[in-house]
Amino acid sequence: MLAPSSAAPETAGISKTALDRIDAHLKSRYIDTGRFPGTQLLIYRRGKVVHRSSQGLADVERKVPVKDDTIYRIYSMTKPITSVAFMMLVEEGKVALDEPVAKYIPEWKDLGVFVAGTAPAFMTRPPARPMLILDLLRHTSGLTYGFQQRSNVDAAYREAKIAAVDMVGTLQSMIDNLAKIPLEFSPGEAWNYSVSADVVGYLIGKIADRPFEQFLKERIFDPLGMSDTDFHVPAAKAHRLAACYSADAGGGISFHAGERKGGFVLQDDPASSTFLSRPDFISGGGGLCSTVPDYLTFCRALINGGELDGVRLLGPKTLKLMTSNHLPGGVDLPTMSRSMFAEAAYNGIGFGLGFSVTMDPTKTLIPGTAGEFAWGGAASTAFWIDPAEELITIFMTQVLPSNAYPIRRELRTMVYAAISESNV
Numbered sequence: 001m002l003a004p005s006s007a008a009p010e011t012a013g014i015s016k017t018a019l020d021r022i023d024a025h026l027k028s029r030y031i032d033t034g035r036f037p038g039t040q041l042l043i044y045r046r047g048k049v050v051h052r053s054s055q056g057l058a059d060v061e062r063k064v065p066v067k068d069d070t071i072y073r074i075y076s077m078t079k080p081i082t083s084v085a086f087m088m089l090v091e092e093g094k095v096a097l098d099e100p101v102a103k104y105i106p107e108w109k110d111l112g113v114f115v116a117g118t119a120p121a122f123m124t125r126p127p128a129r130p131m132l133i134l135d136l137l138r139h140t141s142g143l144t145y146g147f148q149q150r151s152n153v154d155a156a157y158r159e160a161k162i163a164a165v166d167m168v169g170t171l172q173s174m175i176d177n178l179a180k181i182p183l184e185f186s187p188g189e190a191w192n193y194s195v196s197a198d199v200v201g202y203l204i205g206k207i208a209d210r211p212f213e214q215f216l217k218e219r220i221f222d223p224l225g226m227s228d229t230d231f232h233v234p235a236a237k238a239h240r241l242a243a244c245y246s247a248d249a250g251g252g253i254s255f256h257a258g259e260r261k262g263g264f265v266l267q268d269d270p271a272s273s274t275f276l277s278r279p280d281f282i283s284g285g286g287g288l289c290s291t292v293p294d295y296l297t298f299c300r301a302l303i304n305g306g307e308l309d310g311v312r313l314l315g316p317k318t319l320k321l322m323t324s325n326h327l328p329g330g331v332d333l334p335t336m337s338r339s340m341f342a343e344a345a346y347n348g349i350g351f352g353l354g355f356s357v358t359m360d361p362t363k364t365l366i367p368g369t370a371g372e373f374a375w376g377g378a379a380s381t382a383f384w385i386d387p388a389e390e391l392i393t394i395f396m397t398q399v400l401p402s403n404a405y406p407i408r409r410e411l412r413t414m415v416y417a418a419i420s421e422s423n424v
Contacts, residue, residue, distance in 0.1 A: 012045040013421030019043065019051045022414045031056040034263050035405055036380070036397045037245060038066035042292050043415060044300070044392040052292075058242035058398075059270055068293065071233055071240045072396045073268070073275060075286040075377035076343055079197040081298065082284035083137055083354025085216055086200050087318055095207050097137070097353075100130040104203055107179045113142065114182040119156040128186040133203075135187040136196040137353040138326045140336075142183030143194035148340045156181045163195040163285060170280050171202040171212070184338065188328060191351060193339040201284020213282050223311040224297050229290040232278045241275065241289070244268035244379055247404035264399055286378065292394055295383065299392045303385050323373040325350030325357050332359060343376040343402060366409055367416035369424060382408050388424045391415075 022041065030036040038056025042049065054066040089095050095104075102109040108131070112124025127142070135141040144150075146157035160177045161168045169177070174195070184192055205212040213231055221229050233241045245264035268275070275289055301307060306314035314322075327336050333349050333356070348363025349356050355373040358364065374384030380402045383394045393415050395407070402408075 012048050012050045013419055013423075014043070014045055014050045015418050015420045016051075018414070018418035018420075022051075022411070022418070023053045023055065025410070025414065026053075027055055029410075030397075030405070030407065035247070036399055036407075037243070037264065038397065040066050040068075040070065040292050040396040041411075042296060042392075042394045043418075044296060044394075045419075046390045049296075060243065060245075061266065061269070064239075066242070067240075069228070069240055069291055070242050070396070071228060071237060071289050071291055072242055072381060072398060073244055073377070073379055074288050074290045074295065074381050074396075075379055076197075077290070077295065077375060077377040077381055077383060078284060078286050078288040080354045080375055081216065081220065081288065082197050082201050082204070083322065084302075084313055085204055085220060086137065087314055087322060087353065088219060089204065089207050091314060091318055095133065095203070097132070097134040099133050101133060101136065101141075101199070101203075102130060104206055105175055105179075105199075107175070111142075111179070112182045113186050114151065114153050114184060118152050119159060120180065122152075122156075122182050124182045127183060129188065131183075131187040134326065134353075136200050136203075138351050139191050139194055139196050140188050140328070141194060141196045141199075142185050142187050142189075142192070143178070143196050143199070144184050144192055145194055148193070150338070150340045151184060153182060153184050157195075163198050163281075163283060168281065171198070171205065171282060174198060174281070175202055190338045191327060191333060191336040193337075193343075195285055197285035197354070198283055201282060204284070211282070212284060220298075220313060224301060224308060224313075226290070226294040226297055229288060229294045229298075231282055231287045231289070233273075233275050233289055235276070238270065238276055241270040241273060242398045243270050244273075244398040244400065246400045248400075267400055292396055295394055296392065299383060299385055299394065303387055303390065303392055322353040323355055323357055323371070324352055325359055326352055330359075332363070343382075366412050368412060376402055376408060378402050380404065380407060382411070384412070389419065390423060391419075 026039045037060045040054045043051040058064050058066045058070045113127050115123040117123045144154045146154050148154045201212045208215045244267045246267040305316035306319045346364045348360040350359045358368050358372040361368040369386050369388045372386040376382035379398045381396050
């Protein structure tokens with residue numbers, strides 16, 4: 001659970017008046033208007049929880065309020081955890097970033113790049129170079145997501161239900177299916193939000209010689225005390241699982257821009273959710289459930305250089321490598337992206353090894369700091385860490401898709417406006 005703040009917000013260089021303004025904004029703009037059922041916001045600065053608020057309902061149908069221990073589907077906020085786990089293996093010398101993926105997945109050795117056609121009769125060409133481990137971590141692999149709805153390749157993903165919301169199969173069956181589908185582009189030529197993190201999870205299991213989920217539990221969750229983070233919610237905690245809603249009419253999940261005027265439809269009932277059972281497909285890209293206190297614990301380890309309370313996940317130099325921009329040529333996401341959707345797509349934002357990375361706040365046109373790293377989840381969850389300002393922000397709700405409303409831009413603007421004493 002969250003420890004109480006040991007000092008007033010002002011002592012951490014934060015304005016309480018400005019923080020209260022954020023809560024009022026969330027209530028009036030999102031909860032009262034029926035855009036979000038409820039919200040949970042936590043702000044941590046200079047070693048203290050300076051603000052936390054829970055508003056609205058976690059389950060509208062049953063009138064269950066949002067609480068500190070509400071459990072959320074964090075979807076793509078799983079990716080940073082998976083990336084950290086992989087880099088633990090890199091630190092141990094068991095794998096290197098510049099190794100070809102085919103060394104560990106030999107059935108991908110002859111993967112071609114899409115030229116024309118539809119499944120299963122694709123026309124392909126050889127890639128300009130092999131896919132590297134690095135490409136998986138920075139999403140330059142040539143893989144994609146089925147929901148992108150941009151090409152015949154992602155259509156093949158949808159047909160095979162690869163890493164879909166209604167996931168089927170196992171990590172091994174995903175690898176087998178991907179061996180039959182060409183790449184969208186030669187590795188390293190573009191950035192495309194994709195199932196790459198799911199492949200990273202598969203590799204962790206193979207390299208560590210134990211199930212991926214077991215590695216996370218033994219090396220991250222148990223040592224840090226993240227007892228509410230898992231790929232399913234056990235029966236004893238089922239009453240804490242929030243309902244998940246869709247901002248699209250009819251409960252659909254469209255990840256493309258559109259005018260949404262408020263209102264939501266139940267998408268996943270916590271009483272019958274698939275998250276109540278241990279899944280066959282263990283998704284390193286989007287399968288975890290967690291709480292604000294647990295995710296704060298993970299973030300605190302990161303902001304502290306990879307260590308928390310005597311538990312070291314990574315060395316500070318490795319973490320610095322992960323949170324530096326790795327896009328070829330030092331470009332930003334909009335310059336290199338072919339993705340129809342991503343959890344961050346602003347000018348001045350690059351991508352590291354599992355995180356977006358702020359390169360130039362003057363180009364984002366959003367307050368921030370160079371070196372800030374972040375990501376979010378499909379149900380509008382989000383977090384960011386600003387090492388220079390000693391700041392962690394975590395936001396939770398459960399509304400698909402994450403681009404339904406500009407909540408992340410608004411939160412960044414308002415949280416940074418609340419800083420009354422800047423470190424930089």
